[in-house]
Amino acid sequence: INLHQITAVHKERIKKSLNCNVKNYILDDDEIDRLNNYEKFHYFEYGINLLECIKTKLNLLFNQSLPDTFLEEYAYLYNEKVKLSNECEELKIKINELEKYFVNEAVVAKVDDR
Structure with missing residues (x-):
């Protein structure tokens, strides 16, 4: 099923192709x-099921004239959310690196005190 080319959906074809329910x-x-x-924007979220994807795609196709x-x-x-999530992950990595650095510095200082 080429979802980017979808113009019509047949329930039995989907069930036969996927061997499962669209949900x-x-x-x-x-x-x-x-x-x-x-698409111009990222309308499709990660982790969605096929039914939601088809609904979104059909909505985009048939409601092009609507605002x-x-x-x-x-x-x-959604794009902002993804961007901020990526920034949070980068900051978490930096925090972990700093924690490791300070733990190592504390160990070195403790050894120097002996």
């Missing part, structure tokens, strides 16, 4: 990245 099939991160590359302000705002906030 139980979780898209992998690579597929989400691929879908988001086709996109809500979806754009959501996508903007």
Whole structure:
């Protein structure tokens, strides 16, 4: 199923192709990245199931004439969330490095005091 080219969905084809229900099939991160590359904003979140993905894609296809302000705002906030999450991870790494440094300095100072 090429989700980036989706224009129609047939329930039995999906069940036959995936051997499971659309609510139980979780898209992998690579597929989400691929879908988001086709759109102006990142509308698709990591960890969503196929049903939510199809609903989002169909909404994007059939509501192109409607104002996109809500979806754009959501996508903007989602992109900010991802950016801030990445920054938090980088800061956690720096904190761990600093903790290791200070623990090592304390050990060296303790050894020097002997």
